[in-house]
Amino acid sequence: MLKQLRQDHANMARMLHVLQLKQKSLACGERPNFQLVREVVDYILDYQEGFTQPLEKVCTERLKELDPSSVEVTERLSSDYRALKSRLKRLSNDLDMILMDAVVPMDRFAEDLKAYLESHRAYLRDERELLFPLIQENFNDQDLEALAAALPEGAQAQLERLQEAYPELYAELRDAPEPMT
Numbered sequence: 001m002l003k004q005l006r007q008d009h010a011n012m013a014r015m016l017h018v019l020q021l022k023q024k025s026l027a028c029g030e031r032p033n034f035q036l037v038r039e040v041v042d043y044i045l046d047y048q049e050g051f052t053q054p055l056e057k058v059c060t061e062r063l064k065e066l067d068p069s070s071v072e073v074t075e076r077l078s079s080d081y082r083a084l085k086s087r088l089k090r091l092s093n094d095l096d097m098i099l100m101d102a103v104v105p106m107d108r109f110a111e112d113l114k115a116y117l118e119s120h121r122a123y124l125r126d127e128r129e130l131l132f133p134l135i136q137e138n139f140n141d142q143d144l145e146a147l148a149a150a151l152p153e154g155a156q157a158q159l160e161r162l163q164e165a166y167p168e169l170y171a172e173l174r175d176a177p178e179p180m181t
Helices: 002-027 034-066 068-099 106-138 141-150 155-165 167-175
Strands: none
Touching: 002 034, 002 106, 034 068, 034 106, 034 141, 068 106, 106 141
8 A cells, every 4th residue: 555655646746747847848938838737737736636546534633543753744734735736726727717818927937837746846855754654553454455445546557547538648748757666
């Protein structure tokens, strides 16, 4: 289970890398492929709904029972997650406006995207450094099975679906460097 979580983190890091490349080109005054940015944002939003929320719910509830001292960490991660999701929804709304040729200040959008990327990377780091060790220390095989049952299919199946739905995005992800974990 922890191996799957780490693989999912690596895949998300690749997504963030693709967004970072688009953000850097935008910051240099170039116009990136906003449809590709839209695809990445949609994928992350779907991933948060289907994966991050169930992970947070199962882990938070079970860790409270097993290790009451974990509440501070899990509540902070929950708060950070809500803020991250809110930022991403704002970016998504701005992308809608951009794709409809509405006037959106590109420097502000580039800065918002950069701030989102920084906060999402920090969130992934905190999950990896704070939540994963708590899971490893406290969860037994039954807890891990319950966690696996609460989560959607693994990262590989999601990437295969992504390849079919968004071939251009998949090509960028395939070519993205292996993230540092």
